[in-house]
Amino acid sequence: MTVNSFSFSRFVDVTLPKVVIAPTALACLVGFYGFIGWTAWLSFTNSHMLPHYEWAGFVQYVELFGNDRWWQAMWNLGVFGSLFILICLALGLFTAVLLDQKIRAEGALRTIYLYPMALSFIVTGTAWKWILNPGLGIEKLLHDWGFTGATFDWIINPHYAIYTVVIAGVWQSTGFVMALFLAGLRGIDDSIIKAAQIDGASLPVIYTRIIIPSLRPVFLSVFMILAHIAVKSFDLVMALTGGGPGFATDLPSIFMYQHGFTRGQLGLGAASAMMMLFTAAAVVMPFLYSELMRDRRG
Amino acid sequence: MADSYRQTTQAKLARMGIYAMLFLLALWFLAPLYVMLTTSFKSLDDIRSGNLLSLPQSFSLDAWKTAWDSACTGVECGGMKSYFGNSLKMMIPAVLISTLLGSLNGYVLSMWRFKGSDAFFMALLIGTFLPFQVVILPMAQVLGMLGLENSTGRLVLVHVIYGLQFTTLFFRNYYVTVPSDLVKAARIDGAGFFLFFFKILLPISIPTIMVCLIWQTTQIWNDFLFGVVFSSGDGQPITVALNNLVNTSTGVKQYNVDMAAAIIAALPTLLVYIVGGKFFVRGLTAGAVKG
Amino acid sequence: MGALSIRKVKKSYGDTHILKGIDLEIENGQFLILVGPSGCGKSTLLNMIAGLDDITSGEIYIADRLVNNLSPKDRDIAMVFQSYALYPNMTVRRNIAFGLEIRKVPKIEQDEIINRVAKTLQMEHLLDRKPAQLSGGQRQRVAMGRALARNPALFLFDEPLSNLDAKLRVEMRTEIKLLHQRLGTTIVYVTHDQIEAMTLGERIAVMKEGEVRQFGTPQQLYDLPSDLYVAGFIGSPSMNFIPCVLGEADGVGVVTLNNGKDQLISLGQISDIQRPFVGKPVILGIRPEQLTDPASAHSDHPNMQILTAMVTITEPTGPDTLVTVNINGVKTVARCHPRAAGVPGQSVQLSLDPTKALLFDPVSEKRLA
Ligand SMILES: Nc1ncnc2c1ncn2[C@@H]1O[C@H](COP(=O)(O)OP(=O)(O)OP(=O)(O)O)[C@@H](O)[C@H]1O
Ligand SMILES: [Mg+2]
Numbered sequence: 001m002t003v004n005s006f007s008f009s010r011f012v013d014v015t016l017p018k019v020v021i022a023p024t025a026l027a028c029l030v031g032f033y034g035f036i037g038w039t040a041w042l043s044f045t046n047s048h049m050l051p052h053y054e055w056a057g058f059v060q061y062v063e064l065f066g067n068d069r070w071w072q073a074m075w076n077l078g079v080f081g082s083l084f085i086l087i088c089l090a091l092g093l094f095t096a097v098l099l100d101q102k103i104r105a106e107g108a109l110r111t112i113y114l115y116p117m118a119l120s121f122i123v124t125g126t127a128w129k130w131i132l133n134p135g136l137g138i139e140k141l142l143h144d145w146g147f148t149g150a151t152f153d154w155i156i157n158p159h160y161a162i163y164t165v166v167i168a169g170v171w172q173s174t175g176f177v178m179a180l181f182l183a184g185l186r187g188i189d190d191s192i193i194k195a196a197q198i199d200g201a202s203l204p205v206i207y208t209r210i211i212i213p214s215l216r217p218v219f220l221s222v223f224m225i226l227a228h229i230a231v232k233s234f235d236l237v238m239a240l241t242g243g244g245p246g247f248a249t250d251l252p253s254i255f256m257y258q259h260g261f262t263r264g265q266l267g268l269g270a271a272s273a274m275m276m277l278f279t280a281a282a283v284v285m286p287f288l289y290s291e292l293m294r295d296r297r298g
Numbered sequence: 299m300a301d302s303y304r305q306t307t308q309a310k311l312a313r314m315g316i317y318a319m320l321f322l323l324a325l326w327f328l329a330p331l332y333v334m335l336t337t338s339f340k341s342l343d344d345i346r347s348g349n350l351l352s353l354p355q356s357f358s359l360d361a362w363k364t365a366w367d368s369a370c371t372g373v374e375c376g377g378m379k380s381y382f383g384n385s386l387k388m389m390i391p392a393v394l395i396s397t398l399l400g401s402l403n404g405y406v407l408s409m410w411r412f413k414g415s416d417a418f419f420m421a422l423l424i425g426t427f428l429p430f431q432v433v434i435l436p437m438a439q440v441l442g443m444l445g446l447e448n449s450t451g452r453l454v455l456v457h458v459i460y461g462l463q464f465t466t467l468f469f470r471n472y473y474v475t476v477p478s479d480l481v482k483a484a485r486i487d488g489a490g491f492f493l494f495f496f497k498i499l500l501p502i503s504i505p506t507i508m509v510c511l512i513w514q515t516t517q518i519w520n521d522f523l524f525g526v527v528f529s530s531g532d533g534q535p536i537t538v539a540l541n542n543l544v545n546t547s548t549g550v551k552q553y554n555v556d557m558a559a560a561i562i563a564a565l566p567t568l569l570v571y572i573v574g575g576k577f578f579v580r581g582l583t584a585g586a587v588k589g
Numbered sequence: 590m591g592a593l594s595i596r597k598v599k600k601s602y603g604d605t606h607i608l609k610g611i612d613l614e615i616e617n618g619q620f621l622i623l624v625g626p627s628g629c630g631k632s633t634l635l636n637m638i639a640g641l642d643d644i645t646s647g648e649i650y651i652a653d654r655l656v657n658n659l660s661p662k663d664r665d666i667a668m669v670f671q672s673y674a675l676y677p678n679m680t681v682r683r684n685i686a687f688g689l690e691i692r693k694v695p696k697i698e699q700d701e702i703i704n705r706v707a708k709t710l711q712m713e714h715l716l717d718r719k720p721a722q723l724s725g726g727q728r729q730r731v732a733m734g735r736a737l738a739r740n741p742a743l744f745l746f747d748e749p750l751s752n753l754d755a756k757l758r759v760e761m762r763t764e765i766k767l768l769h770q771r772l773g774t775t776i777v778y779v780t781h782d783q784i785e786a787m788t789l790g791e792r793i794a795v796m797k798e799g800e801v802r803q804f805g806t807p808q809q810l811y812d813l814p815s816d817l818y819v820a821g822f823i824g825s826p827s828m829n830f831i832p833c834v835l836g837e838a839d840g841v842g843v844v845t846l847n848n849g850k851d852q853l854i855s856l857g858q859i860s861d862i863q864r865p866f867v868g869k870p871v872i873l874g875i876r877p878e879q880l881t882d883p884a885s886a887h888s889d890h891p892n893m894q895i896l897t898a899m900v901t902i903t904e905p906t907g908p909d910t911l912v913t914v915n916i917n918g919v920k921t922v923a924r925c926h927p928r929a930a931g932v933p934g935q936s937v938q939l940s941l942d943p944t945k946a947l948l949f950d951p952v953s954e955k956r957l958a
Contacts, residue, residue: 120520487688488662
């Protein structure tokens with residue numbers, strides 16, 4: 001009988017996985033949670049060009065909430081976000097349903113609908129900036145087509161500029177929404193549809209009463225993703241309008257970037273970053289919560 | 299008879315309607331690409347005399363040449379080429395490192411679970427929802443403290459850290475579908491942690507590796523926020539350079555050069571999309587539906 | 590020499606106790622079966638023997654060597670999994686060679702071993718295929734081949750046949766038994782199929798809820814189950830449990846069975862353990878094969894008891910017909926000759942072998958022996 005000895009390979013079995021995961025754990029702990037804490041701390045200081053770490057209370061938040069530009073940015077986010085989400089959802093679902101009708105060139109069409117997703121928002125913004133420019137863009141096209149009185153100057157019009165962001169955003173993201181819905185449609189049990197057909201339901205009825213309601217989880221995750229894209233969207237606006245004209249297309253992300261990095265208002269930038277986090281959390285939490293509940297039940 | 303005839307013509311009309319709508323949608327998605335391409339081959343005069351949809355009068359590559367090696371991005375006037383190189387130099391290591399780490403993490407989180415590993419995975423998952431604005435200020439401080447001046451190095455580090463949650467997720471979600479008996483069998487055969495990973499698990503994860511590589515490539519190549527915040531001067535990635543080029547307000551606006559530059563910036567990811575479309579879509583859906 | 594010895598082994602995850610103190614011991618060359626319902630901890634115990642799971646407390650010895658702190662590869666074991674767990678990216682040959690390579694067996698020797706194993710299991714023609722190109726039965730064979738190649742002190746099988754169809758399962762069962770007899774290997778084999786357990790095992794441990802209810806030879810388990818659970822688990826169709834009250838007449842135990850009218854049945858000599866139960870409710874356990882039509886009964890026994898009962902349903906199995914009757918308010922199955930089975934509604938005579946009848950305490954569920 002051998003003695004109960006310490007075994008090296010057994011020690012390795014237990015320790016190695018933890019060693020392997022350690023760098024990521026560190027990155028996650030510091031890079032996410034540590035930095036969130038750090039940003040939160042900065043938002044309670046009087047930092048301007050350089051970070052100071054003396055507690056200054058809520059001054060930055062007071063300043064932020066008294067700042068018209070911030071509220072303009074939040075309002076813009078609300079307008080852009082809700083239109084962007086709504087149109088993407090509707091158009092994406094519509095396209096997916098059309099594509100689900102045993103279309104002959106489905107593969108090619110899908111490729112066409114989805115390619116914008118492979119582009120950088122900067123590229124998308126650049127392209128639409130050119131297409132929408134009032135001198136030589138769509139306006140000129142309309143004139144050439146005979147609508148000589150037509151004006152299409154949304155991109156430089158403070159009242160309409162935000163809608164150009166919506167147009168470009170929808171153009172880029174609809175294909176993606178379509179892909180998610182199409183995957184959802186393909187995942188539906190065929191026999192349910194067959195049973196409904198045998199019951200004599202027409203195609204529109206089958207879609208509105210059976211198929212689309214059963215896509216509820218897809219709706220939920222698509223909504224989450226679009227909301228997330230909207231909250232952090234930055235590059236699209238930077239390339240398309242630069243936040244202008246004036247602050248007509250300013251967004252919290254741009255506000256944060258400019259105060260935190262180009263205007264030497266670290267504290268205010270940090271406070272606006274925290275507000276962005278809360279906005280994202282307000283949208284994401286219900287989703288995560290329902291996922292957790294589902295995990296617990298299942 | 300007449301009834302069924304009516305029904306079939308009706309069905310035919312409906313199908314024609316569907317195809318017409320799909321065709322219009324395709325036009326709407328393709329139009330900007332068409333405009334970008336034709337504009338990039340036009341001369342400035344051509345642009346002024348024609349319109350968005352008109353074809354180039356004479357096919358010219360001048361705008362492309364300018365965009366590639368002499369267009370001004372702010373004060374510099376060296377075109378996109380060095381920025382294209384910058385993006386490649388940061389993308390390749392960042393993609394490879396984050397994919398390798400992600401696969402190892404996924405392996406541990408699915409087959410070598412330990413107390414707290416599920417909680418860690420949850421913590422990582424939440425990271426996928428973070429708006430990065432909330433971490434960039436401290437990150438800039440830390441990079442400054444570390445004395446990491448090189449833009450490429452900074453961007454590689456940042457992209458690895460903030461790409462890990464996605465790459466880990468991809469691999470973890472694949473590896474939980476691999477029967478756990480496989481790792482048990484290998485342990486009894488005497489294969490240790492790494493031997494099993496490299497000899498058995500990696501060879502069967504090629505599709506997931508593709509998904510991950512493509513996802514990371516497009517994410518990192520297309521990134522703008524990290525680029526604009528953490529890089530400077532001639533170390534900037536191509537997205538930042540493109541934005542500078544387009545928003546440089548000196549001289550006559552050269553739309554043809556802008557478009558050529560935009561296409562240059564888009565080409566790598568478009569190519570990846572065309573070659574690996576299947577994996578690209580899978581990555582999008584997987585990255586989206588989170589588990 | 591002890592091949593495997595398990596002493597007071599416990600396993601808990603937090604507050605859930607999966608194994609509650611297991612003691613088992615087998616000799617070299619023995620075939621041990623762990624059998625029990627799903628979730629009773631069979632796989633957990635096997636994984637702990639293999640070193641794939643930690644032990645909460647207790648000791649495990651393989652070939653007289655304490656292995657608690659040894660990693661799986663140092664325990665001199667091989668394992669066959671329910672899902673086969675073949676490496677999908679490797680050919681059959683490489684699957685078998687993998688463990689040998691890691692143990693640095695010289696190449697020439699590897700080839701010899703692979704050829705020998707392939708021959709033993711008649712799978713020479715499969716060696717260059719990938720697992721995806723094999724049928725279920727073939728994968729099973731390869732999984733066994735991979736275990737055999739290593740020639741370990743102990744083989745572990747976790748429900749290796751449960752993914753096969755019924756016919757193949759019977760074939761492979763015979764093959765495993767032959768292999769064991771020919772090679773004299775020591776095997777621990779997990780199953781939840783009691784027929785597999787009875788046909789293969791030399792020692793059977795019947796487990797339930799993390800405990801070993803009985804550990805013995807197949808015949809011991811069949812003839813003298815220690816409690817109601819084991820009695821019901823072993824044998825198919827399972828043992829009839831008839832509630833009745835124990836009586837005593839001249840030192841002989843008697844019970845009353847009722848099917849329309851009371852019929853007094855005398856069992857064997859009453860034992861000291863049974864005596865306190867006289868006048869109290871007990872459970873009479875009688876296997877269907879010991880309740881049969883008088884002509885089929887082994888009537889050399891002088892004391893065969895006869896009772897009459899009305900048939901409620903008959904289920905022909907071919908050689909026999911299972912006849913269900915109602916005794917003391919419970920459904921009772923008898924195994925009769927097809928011609929003596931009667932039809933529903935008809936009365937038949939059944940003879941009962943009193944020496945095979947068992948009595949159980951309805952409270953503790955233990956057999957009263
Ligand atoms: N990691 C774990 N944490 C908590 N409980 C576990 C864990 N692994 C297994 N169990 C529990 O341990 C019990 C025994 O599981 P085990 O797999 O050993 O059963 P089994 O007898 O092999 O069943 P089966 O016939 O279905 O294979 C089950 O109730 C299971 O839920
Ligand atoms: Mg099991």
